[in-house]
Amino acid sequence: PAVSNPFPARVDKERHVRVALADRSYDILIGEGLLDRAGAEIAARLPGVRAVIVTDATVAELYLARLEIALAGAGIQTRAVTLPAGETTKSFAHLEATVDAILQARLERGDVVIALGGGVIGDLAGFASAIVKRGTNFVQVPTTLLAQVDSSVGGKTGINTPHGKNLVGAFHQPSLVLADIATLDTLSPREFAAGYAEVVKYGLIDRPDFFDFLERHRGSVFAGGPERSEAIAISCQAKADVVAADERETGARALLNLGHTFGHALERAVAYDPARLVHGEGVAIGMALAHRFSRTLGLCSGQDAGRVTAHLEAAGLPTTIGAIPGPRLGRETLMEAIAQDKKVSRGRLTFILTRGLGQAFVSKDVDPEAVVRFLDEELT
Numbered sequence: 001p002a003v004s005n006p007f008p009a010r011v012d013k014e015r016h017v018r019v020a021l022a023d024r025s026y027d028i029l030i031g032e033g034l035l036d037r038a039g040a041e042i043a044a045r046l047p048g049v050r051a052v053i054v055t056d057a058t059v060a061e062l063y064l065a066r067l068e069i070a071l072a073g074a075g076i077q078t079r080a081v082t083l084p085a086g087e088t089t090k091s092f093a094h095l096e097a098t099v100d101a102i103l104q105a106r107l108e109r110g111d112v113v114i115a116l117g118g119g120v121i122g123d124l125a126g127f128a129s130a131i132v133k134r135g136t137n138f139v140q141v142p143t144t145l146l147a148q149v150d151s152s153v154g155g156k157t158g159i160n161t162p163h164g165k166n167l168v169g170a171f172h173q174p175s176l177v178l179a180d181i182a183t184l185d186t187l188s189p190r191e192f193a194a195g196y197a198e199v200v201k202y203g204l205i206d207r208p209d210f211f212d213f214l215e216r217h218r219g220s221v222f223a224g225g226p227e228r229s230e231a232i233a234i235s236c237q238a239k240a241d242v243v244a245a246d247e248r249e250t251g252a253r254a255l256l257n258l259g260h261t262f263g264h265a266l267e268r269a270v271a272y273d274p275a276r277l278v279h280g281e282g283v284a285i286g287m288a289l290a291h292r293f294s295r296t297l298g299l300c301s302g303q304d305a306g307r308v309t310a311h312l313e314a315a316g317l318p319t320t321i322g323a324i325p326g327p328r329l330g331r332e333t334l335m336e337a338i339a340q341d342k343k344v345s346r347g348r349l350t351f352i353l354t355r356g357l358g359q360a361f362v363s364k365d366v367d368p369e370a371v372v373r374f375l376d377e378e379l380t
């Protein structure tokens with residue numbers, strides 16, 4: 001006889017990724033409704049802790065009460081620190097306020113700092129957690145696609161200074177990452193697409209099958225179908241693999257910068273104005289440029305470069321310098337911004353180039369003149 005299921009069918013099953021770092025190993029859980037189970041998941045791994053939740057005003061409005069209820073349900077005492085939303089929050093001033101609130105709450109080393117929000121909150125709260133009492137436990141509850149597939153995994157934390165982005169920070173791995181994919185439903189389409197650029201990046205680095213998968217399932221990933229959590233899990237696995245191989249970025253981790261040399265230069269050239277360009281959009285243009293540049297250098301086929309551009313465009317992402325709104329960016333401005341990037345040595349530039357889909361490699365020997373000629377081509 002048919003017994004009716006009292007529970008609504010789950011859209012997709014929960015996925016687990018393990019970041020293997022010896023005694024700093026941790027789980028990434030990916031699925032719907034994890035926010036409401038956060039108390040149980042944290043208590044199971046860190047019994048008896050108290051918590052300080054760090055979040056931003058936008059995310060607090062949407063999700064803070066639910067997280068607090070979930071933690072209280074598991075007997076975890078909490079305090080919350082709500083900061084303004086936006087990149088400027090990654091500053092010494094907000095770090096000081098956050099550290100102050102954590103100390104005020106009398107958190108001990110064995111207690112936990114929880115980051116609830118996007119990459120800004122994750123980086124700032126993670127850094128605060130790294131330095132309070134020389135390191136407290138840290139849990140990431142990422143709520144943007146970018147944070148779920150990139151910034152919450154790998155242990156890089158930090159803040160910006162007037163000298164540049166992410167110049168002050170520490171490696172501090174979380175004890176757990178809870179990626180509730182249902183929170184992505186409130187993300188603006190623009191922010192979702194920007195995070196998607198980093199998803200595509202993992203395919204383009206060394207997972208051509210994943211790029212094929214994204215070509216087939218982009219619609220479902222955007223619409224919240226079952227392929228969404230699969231794409232996030234594969235992305236986390238990809239990042240986890242790179243981090244496990246090179247935790248402190250002395251080698252292979254540099255591949256994660258695919259699209260970022262051009263991307264960072266573009267961000268710098270628009271003075272980090274999010275109205276013109278957000279990070280993921282810069283990465284999308286940067287990846288399209290890296291593939292076209294590789295084609296120009298005779299490394300990658302025009303067909304592969306074309307597939308990359310077409311896929312990013314279909315996802316609503318920009319793929320040309322000319323697509324950036326506002327005053328036109330010139331070649332000099334861009335070359336200056338590229339030269340300011342840390343990746344210059346003895347007059348040669350470091351770029352992530354590619355031999356085709358999923359065949360990226362680090363080149364430390366790019367001729368600046370070749371970049372100039374390529375940019376001139378791109379800008380006409």
Ligand code: NAD
Nearest residue numbers: 058085118119120121143144146147150151156183186187
């Ligand atoms: P963000 O944290 O500023 O979030 C983007 C915007 O979305 C914010 O306004 C935020 O309030 C809002 N938001 C967050 N979650 C939401 C939700 N579920 N619904 C509605 N709105 C929501 O930006 P981001 O793109 O998540 O992260 C960018 C930051 O991440 C940068 O500072 C970058 O340097 C950092 N980053 C760090 C690493 C790392 O390895 N540590 C990697 C990549 C990027």
Ligand code: MG
Nearest residue numbers: 198260279283
């Ligand atoms: Mg990035």
